[in-house]
Amino acid sequence: MSLFLSGLTLFIQGKTVAQTTPPASLVGSQQLSQPTLPTVQYADSLFPDWEKITLGSFPGLESSGQFDPQQQPLHTPPTFEPVKTWNQGDKPVQVLSLGDFTDSFKLQEFTMEDVAGITGIDVDSITLDKFEPVGFQDVKSLTEAIPSLLEFPIAQVPPIRDLLLQNLGPGGFDPNKTVGQTLAQAPQLGQLRMADLPLDKYKLQDLPNAKIAQFGAFKDWSFVSIEGIPTLDAVPFAKFPQPPTGPDTSPSSSGIVDIAFGAAESDRTRTISGSNVEGYNVPCKEGCAHIELAGSDSILGKGWVSGKYQEVRGGEGVLAQVNNGKEPTGRNPFGEGFKVVIWDISEPQGTASEAMFFRFCRRGTPDLGCTPYFLGPIPFMTFKETGNIYLGKVDSSSGGSGAYSTPTQIAISERQQAQQQLKSPNPKSSSAIRSENSKSQNSSQSATAPGTNSFIRPSNNSTLSSILPPTPDCNKQTGGVVLDAMSQALSQIEGNYDSVGPYVCDSSKNCGRALGSHQYMSYRTDVRQSIESKPGGVDFLKLLDKGQPITGEQAMQYFSPLDQQQLFDQDAQSLIDKASREIDPTTGQPFTGDRLLERVAQMHFGGQGVPIDSNATDVFGKYSVKSYGETAAGNYKNAMNSMGCR
Known part of the structure; x- marks a missing residue:
């Protein structure tokens, strides 16, 4: 499935999401060049020396590509969509963003002063065009990231001073007033964008205390590239x-590479490889190139299967559908930041190489989750038979109980060639077979990289935008209510796009499950119509009606995020129209403002006829009608702020 070894288009259930363009020389099963990474000895195994390895240590990517669901430019402006573009030779730090490591390395907790303390850069001399978070801000969000700015006179904050001069002229403001006083007088000035300044003319010291603000305090911080933080790529x-x-x-964390086997192997049920979705003991049926391990009893005879030859399910949330939900089989011995995969295997030479794969994540509201680990391969480490290899924590179970991994195209091809050689009247030795396989790939696999073909599905020329909801839009309103903000407000209570509720029945004996980010019941007519329109949807509804267990992945397949958002927009418009015509008992007037938001949420929770401000609760007893409305109204304000709506 190598994104960097083939000229291919990636698809999500038939929907184009990424295009890669490799150099002509990178074809077939050409082996990766191996970098020399610093290592230390641990329990007889080589262990990466994380005191010396940095994100900038890794070599450039081996092809060009783009991951662009809605064909939007990368940072103009940032959206919640994952958008990545790279060229051959680009370093991973030019492609990866802070948000891709939200849960793993937590880079958002750094400040520029922290980074400077490690790398030695003169933090005060950094120009603002090099410190990418500033370019994403307006004056309001900048003061939210650096609250102490509000206390400084405008004259002491050159970028804000010049932004006001540019828009108001010399007499349009008092430079001796503080930033806070000026914004209190004219809140609309908070919308002025820092990107409208020549940021290369200013230094970080021109924004007092910017160097001690955590990256995660800045609006849209998750979109900041690693390269967009000076010298972050040099931090060990x-x-x-x-x-x-x-x-x-534990004794099982280190093993010995006993034997390296090629793709002719089959039926490997005792493995230590897989994914954080399927577990790390996924069995392999055919094309099972792997290293067999020796060592403690818990790993003796088990195999670490090559991800160049086998794929497994990966990812989480909406983005789990990227790459058709697949990633190379492997392990996460160093945490969730990246995956380690056995890649090239040479049975004649008794060697195996490891490669790294990264993923893209989009946390926040809405939480889209993470893609499978598909950004790679990036050369990591190499091993020889009888040498030790670090494995990380190994599950002591025997394995082989789940679904088999999926062979890549190169696994199928090499296995077929090996079988043909064995049937030949003058069969060659296995070493000769593997040697010929290696040579033959340049012609037989010239358009197919290891592991890619199983991701390819017939395209209908649509993009990921046909399953993801549209980018949040402050201008999409009904009755003064921003629909996308209301959607986020309710989903913060109800769940994510892949949420599936318990099987319940209402007083009218309608039975089903609540689905998605707004927990629409599966027995609703509009929900059923949406599901029935999909191939296999009728059968899926039968499972729901019978109370059969279903996964979040299945739910999104038949009731996609886009379906959910379209239904919400229709539903919300109807509720807002009805609520705005009802009389608020606290004022004697029609519902408006926060009370309108509360009433709309109440009707979403309890139905259009639910009594106003009722203390009745649902079967779970967590919220009353009244408290649900109040919570949703509070969430709405937060959503408006996060969306930048005024």
Whole structure:
């Protein structure tokens, strides 16, 4: 499935989401060049020396590509959509963003002063065009990231001073007033964008205390590229707020590469490879190139299957559908920041190489989750037979109980060639077979990289935008209510797009499950119509009606985020229209403002006829009608702020 070894288009259930363009020389099963990474000895195994390895240590990517669901430019302006573009030779730090490591390395907890303390850069001399978070801000969000700015006179904050001069002229404001006083007088000035300044003319010291603000305090921080933080790519992994997982002390964490096997192997049920979705003991049926391990009883005879030859399910949330939900089989011995995969295997030479794969994540509201680990391969480490290899914590179970991994196209091809050689009247030795396989790939696999073909599905020329909801829009309103903000407000209570509720029945004996970010019941006519329109939807409804268990992935397949958002928009417009015509008992007037938001949420919760401000609760007893409305109204304000709506 190598994104960097083939000229292919990636698809999500038939929907184009990324295009890669490789150099002509990178075809077939050409082996990766191996970098020399600093290592330390641990329990007889080589362990990466995280005190010396940085994100900038890794070589450039081996092809060009783009991951662009809605064909939007990368940072103009940032949206909640994952948008990535890269060229051959670009370093991973040019592609990866802070948000891709939200849960793993927690880079958002760094300040520029923290980074400077590690790398030695003169933090005060950094120009603002090099410190990417500033370019994403307006004056209001900048003061939210650096609250002390409000206390400084405008004359002492050159970028804000010049932004006001540019828009108001010399006499349009009092430079001796504080930033806070000026914004209190004219809140609309908070909308002025920092990107409208020549940021290369200013230094970080021109924004007092900017160097001690956590990156995560800035609006849209998750979209900031690693390269967009000066010298962050030179910070050793060991210095990250949450470093890679340290050496596991159990005997099974280190093993011996006993034998390296090629793709002719089959029926490997005792494995230590897989994914954080399927577990790390996924069995392999055919094309099972792997290294067999020796060592403690819990790993003796088990195999670490090559991700160049086998794929497994990966990812979480909406973005789990990227790459058709697949990633190379492997392990996460150092945590969730990246995946380690056995890649090239040479049975004649008795060697195996490891590669790294990264993923893209989009946390926040809405939480889209993370893609499978598909950004790679990036050369990591190499091993020889009888050499030790670090494995991380290994599950002691025997494995083989789940679904088999999926063979890649190169696994199928190499296995077929090996079988043909064995049937030949003058069969060659296995070494000769593997040698010929290696040579033959340049012609037989010239358009197919290892592991890619199983991701390819017939395209209908649509994009990920046909399953993801549209970018939040402050201008999409009904009765003064911003629909996308209301949607986020309710989803913060109800769940994510892949949420599935318990099987329940109402007083009219309608039975089903609540689905998605707004927990629409599966027995609703409009929900059923949406599901029935999909191939296989009728059968899926039968499962729901019978109370059969279903997964979040199945729910999104038949009731996609886009379906959910379209239904919400229709539903919300109807509720807002009805609520605005009702009389608020606290004022004697029609519902408006926050009370309108509360009433709309109440009707979403209890139905259009639910009594106003009722203390009745649902079957779970967590919210009353009244408290649900109040909570939703509070969430709405937060959503408006996060969306930048005024």
